[in-house]
Amino acid sequence: MNSGNEPKNRPETLAARALGWIDPATGAVSPPVQPSTTYARGPDYKLLTPHIYARPESAAYDQPEALLARLENGAAAALFASGMAATTAVFQALSPGDHVICQEDIYFNLPKWLREWARPWGLGVSFVPTGNLEAIRKAVQPNQTRLVWIETPANPTWTVTDIAAAAEIAHHAGALLAVDSTAASPVLTRPIELGADLAMHSATKYLNGHSDVLAGALVTARDDAFWQRIKTNRAMMGGVLGTFESWLLLRGMRTLHLRVRQQSQSALAIARHFQNHPKLAGVNYPGLENDPGHEVAKRQMQGGFGGMLSLRVKGGAAAALAFVSRLQLFVRATSLGGVESLIEHRGSIEGPDSPTPQDLLRAVAASLSPQWPPVADAHGSPPPDH
Numbered sequence: 547m548n549s550g551n552e553p554k555n556r557p558e559t560l561a562a563r564a565l566g567w568i569d570p571a572t573g574a575v576s577p578p579v580q581p582s583t584t585y586a587r588g589p590d591y592k593l594l595t596p597h598i599y600a601r602p603e604s605a606a607y608d609q610p611e612a613l614l615a616r617l618e619n620g621a622a623a624a625l626f627a628s629g630m631a632a633t634t635a636v637f638q639a640l641s642p643g644d645h646v647i648c649q650e651d652i653y654f655n656l657p658k659w660l661r662e663w664a665r666p667w668g669l670g671v672s673f674v675p676t677g678n679l680e681a682i683r684k685a686v687q688p689n690q691t692r693l694v695w696i697e698t699p700a701n702p703t704w705t706v707t708d709i710a711a712a713a714e715i716a717h718h719a720g721a722l723l724a725v726d727s728t729a730a731s732p733v734l735t736r737p738i739e740l741g742a743d744l745a746m747h748s749a750t751k752y753l754n755g756h757s758d759v760l761a762g763a764l765v766t767a768r769d770d771a772f773w774q775r776i777k778t779n780r781a782m783m784g785g786v787l788g789t790f791e792s793w794l795l796l797r798g799m800r801t802l803h804l805r806v807r808q809q810s811q812s813a814l815a816i817a818r819h820f821q822n823h824p825k826l827a828g829v830n831y832p833g834l835e836n837d838p839g840h841e842v843a844k845r846q847m848q849g850g851f852g853g854m855l856s857l858r859v860k861g862g863a864a865a866a867l868a869f870v871s872r873l874q875l876f877v878r879a880t881s882l883g884g885v886e887s888l889i890e891h892r893g894s895i896e897g898p899d900s901p902t903p904q905d906l907l908r909a910v911a912a913s914l915s916p917q918w919p920p921v922a923d924a925h926g927s928p929p930p931d932h
């Protein structure tokens with residue numbers, strides 16, 4: 547599928563040109579949607595390409611996987627039907643009796659799945675507070691811990707974990723480090739360059755970027771036996787990504803850098819504006835100089851601190867919900883990474899066991915105009931929305 551004349555230059559150019567693919571038959575600059583589920587053999591019964599059948603390895607994945615592997619500076623990438631499918635594939639490649647360490651206040655479905663499914667299946671799981679390297683160090687069981695899972699910045703508190711330091715701790719104990727890098731995207735952070743073994747994305751978010759594809763992705767530092775186990779698991783379990791979704795994902799990735807940079811600027815402007823607001827108890831955003839994760843974020847995030855921030859509203863859940871009810875442009879909806887500005891009372895979706903503070907509103911800064919913040923109205927207070 548690849549023309550072989552990839553430009554050896556900047557990641558944004560590689561992404562915008564989808565690695566420089568030109569259709570050899572038509573000269574088309576956009577790849578076709580490739581829905582075939584099976585692939586032909588020649589008269590000698592040899593395969594014409596490495597593809598046999600779409601469940602183990604669809605040809606529709608070639609281009610987006612190659613692009614993502616390049617953007618993350620990894621050895622290979624694999625697409626999945628969702629971010630959770632990509633995540634669970636990593637844990638399923640381990641064996642019952644293995645021990646893993648997972649940060650606890652991260653995207654809430656993973657700790658829930660580990661408690662409800664992975665532990666009964668036989669994995670030993672230790673949860674540690676997000677961002678706390680000392681806790682990871684203490685939880686590691688030499689020769690027993692196989693995997694350390696972190697998420698940075700972590701959804702929805704945007705706590706930052708030092709990837710290079712976490713990799714050192716994991717490797718010292720003989721474990722792998724996997725990083726959920728959904729919120730940073732390869733534009734801002736490339737975990738493999740910092741020592742991680744695996745980077746994971748809910749491609750539903752920034753990679754696709756248009757709130758119209760559910761997808762997940764893993765990128766590996768090495769094409770080794772553990773990676774092949776993950777790939778085999780994907781092929782055999784079979785809950786794979788559809789071909790049209792993978793085409794949409796590639797199209798979305800072509801504008802990734804423009805979107806993430808603008809969204810990071812928007813988030814920083816909003817965070818600064820609300821930083822000392824009298825009706826807020828705080829703003830969580832690693833781009834703010836006084837944020838506890840700022841120094842590490844400055845080291846491991848380049849070109850911005852991400853498009854996500856959280857506002858802590860004085861007065862708890864009731865005040866937070868009253869605040870969101872007045873918004874006009876921010877859509878009250880879950881998810882992130884699309885071109886819409888969204889806002890969500892995170893405690894409502896995570897349920898009664900949620901560790902997320904009830905006063906927390908998670909905001910997705912997307913469609914911010916360059917004129918923001920808006921001019922104050924006649925009473926001196928800015929409108930509630932942009």
Ligand SMILES: Cc1ncc(COP(=O)(O)O)c(C=O)c1O
Nearest residue numbers: 628629630653701728748750761
């Ligand atoms: C940080 C993070 N990781 C993983 C996931 C799971 O991704 P998906 O919904 O694509 O399964 C999400 C979903 O919101 C997320 O925010």
